[in-house]
Amino acid sequence: MPELPEVETVVRRLRRPLVGRTITAVRATWANSVPTGIPHLQRALPKRKILSLNRRGKYLKFDLSGGYYLFIHLKMSGDLEIEGQSEAPHPHDRTVFQLDNKKELRFRDPRKFGRVYLVKDESRVTGKLGPEPLTIEEDSFLNLFKGKKGRLKPLLLNQEFIVGIGNIYADESCFEAGIHPKRKVQTLKKEELQRLLKAIKQILGKAIKFNGSTFDFVYRGGGFQNHFKVYDRKDEPCKRCKTPIKRIILGSRSTHFCPKCQS
DNA sequence: CTAAAATCCTGGTGGC
């Protein structure tokens, strides 16, 4: 469930302790977690220095010495922890990066959806991704919708259209903009799209301030879940008008909205 | 072309 704000929170937490460190060894226990191959990781990663750590969409991007990039996608249940090499390993540790300071970066992922990629050509991982919602200009955002069809929410979830927005923040953004998630995008007026971009930036920004949302048993984020206005609030009163929040399935995703405030 | 469904996964939940 980690979306843009949660990944951003993880990146900010890890940047200081990781940048400048050198990877000394790699352990990995689940082959599907590493599409570019565990042996490749173990061969190519040792002695590489972490030059920088950033976020691209929902990916963590490690810039390494020697022209390599390490990408990690947390998907549903992934999390990253820095712990001492002597600390007991966790049963859900899938890939562990040993560091040159007696510590290690542990990629913990109960549901095994998360992925680790080691590449020299970063476009192999991020080549098809859409623009970043926090920095996109209004004109570019409006242009994204030219010639697009379908319902609004599935488009917002499409990472080739725009990155970083997942099920929670799509619902919250639609509510904040007062737009029904089922609206056909061709019918959206310029003024509505302007409102939508403002809503997206506001919601994502606020979620980052709260260090993201804490989800179920796995992901330890921040406190934004206490500020949800529609997500996971089926039948509860709308914070704006008291009308019960509705839950439908849209694009095979649970979708929450206020039938009165959103049209 | 679009859209929906299946796929990968496991801990939590609700029903009995």
Add this chain to the structure above:
DNA sequence: TGCCACCAGGATTTTA
């Protein structure tokens, strides 16, 4: 209390 079917969901792949 115990068992079990079912659900959640990001992104990709398959089917309609």
